[in-house]
Amino acid sequence: EVQLLESGGGLVQPGGSLRLSCAASGFTFSDYAMTWVRQAPGQGLEWVSVIRGVNDDTYYADSVKGRFTISRDNSRNTLSLQMNSLRAEDTAIYYCAKGSGGYHPFDYWGQGTLVTVSS
Amino acid sequence: DIVMTQTPLSSPVTLGQPASISCRSSQSLVDSDGNTYLSWLQQRPGQPPRLLIYKVSNRFSGVPDRFSGSGTGTDFTLRISRVEAEDVGVYYCMQATQFPRTFGGGTKVEIK
Numbered sequence: 001e002v003q004l005l006e007s008g009g010g011l012v013q014p015g016g017s018l019r020l021s022c023a024a025s026g027f028t029f030s031d032y033a034m035t036w037v038r039q040a041p042g043q044g045l046e047w048v049s050v051i052r053g054v055n056d057d058t059y060y061a062d063s064v065k066g067r068f069t070i071s072r073d074n075s076r077n078t079l080s081l082q083m084n085s086l087r088a089e090d091t092a093i094y095y096c097a098k099g100s101g102g103y104h105p106f107d108y109w110g111q112g113t114l115v116t117v118s119s
Numbered sequence: 120d121i122v123m124t125q126t127p128l129s130s131p132v133t134l135g136q137p138a139s140i141s142c143r144s145s146q147s148l149v150d151s152d153g154n155t156y157l158s159w160l161q162q163r164p165g166q167p168p169r170l171l172i173y174k175v176s177n178r179f180s181g182v183p184d185r186f187s188g189s190g191t192g193t194d195f196t197l198r199i200s201r202v203e204a205e206d207v208g209v210y211y212c213m214q215a216t217q218f219p220r221t222f223g224g225g226t227k228v229e230i231k
Contacts, residue, residue, distance in 0.1 A: 035220075037168075045160075045168060045211055047220035059218045095167055101215030102156040105173035107180075112167055 002026035002108045004096050009113030016086050016117070022079040022096030022110055030054070030074040033100035036081050038092035039112075046092070049081065050100050064090075086117045121145050121214050125223035131231045138199040140226045142212035147192045149216070156215035159188055159197045162225075163208040171210075172197065204230065 008020040022034070036048040049060045049070040058070050069082040079096050093112040099105055122145040132138045140159075148155045159172040170179045172188035175195060185200040199206055207230060212223040 044209075044225045045162075045213070045222045047222070050218070050220075061219050097168075101158065101213065101220045102150070103154075105156075105158050105170055105179070105215070106160070106168070106213075107170050107173075109167040109169070 002098065004098065004108055004110035006094065006096055006110045006113040009094065009115045011116045011118065012086055013119050014087060014117055017082070017084045018086065018115060020081040020083065020094055020096075020113060020115070024077045024079065024096075024098070027098065029072075029077040032098055032104055034072060034079045035097045035100060035106065036070060036079075037095045037097055037106075037109075038090075038115075039095070040089075040092045043092075047101075048094070051079070052100070083115070086115075088117050091115060091117050120219055121148070121217055121221050123212055123214055123221050123223040125210075125212055125226050127226060128224070129227045129229065131229050132199075132202045133231050134204065135201050138202050138206075138228055140197045140210055140212075140228075142190075142195045142197070142223050144193045144195075144214055148195075148214050149192065155191070157188075157190065157195050158213045158215065159186075160211045160213060160222075161206075161208050162211065163205075166208075168211065199228070202228065202230070 003025045005023045033052045035050045051070045067085045095112045096110045097106040098108040160168040162168045176188045209225045
């Protein structure tokens with residue numbers, strides 16, 4: 001059974017940093033790209049970043065480029081998102097999803113972890 | 120970026136009646152590999168999104184056959200043949216032909 005479990009969310013002040021993790025199980029982690037998607041309170045879904053499974057190519061939304069860094073540890077089946085210079089508008093539930101959405105659709109999602117940026 | 124536009128914003132439906140959601144993209148979603156990477160996701164209240172349909176019309180494992188997807192190029196439709204109480208939630212279309220991936224604004228399906 002595929003499982004994705006996010007952790008690391010919390011309350012952080014503007015300008016602060018936070019590191020999210022997503023523990024994956026039930027599939028061959030290194031075979032798949034992994035994606036972060038976020039959802040601000042009461043809003044729709046926003047794609048954040050993706051990292052490929054094999055060559056570690058990464059892509060970012062313009063809204064987070066230069067501030068967020070996605071990474072993965074295939075030996076530990078873990079996806080991470082380092083978030084720096086956080087802003088109020090980064091407040092959201094952050095979901096990790098298996099796949100890149102295209103050839104491998106977002107077929108499994110975690111329950112999400114809430115990040116609140118506020119003073 | 121590809122803009123995804125969904126209509127309607129809200130769809131009040133009687134139980135057992137059909138529902139239809141439209142999604143239009145600002146450019147063709149046909150990829151260079153010939154595939155069209157348009158997915159539909161369902162988000163029930165308080166839950167993470169769930170994949171319903173991928174590549175326009177392919178139902179994901181475990182998705183009831185009352186859900187169907189269709190369309191080509193820039194115009195796509197999700198149909199629910201007979202709405203059940205468990206179908207209440209917000210539905211999103213999403214394109215994965217280009218980066219950044221982009222989502223429609225969502226359509227709320229509720230029971231009349």
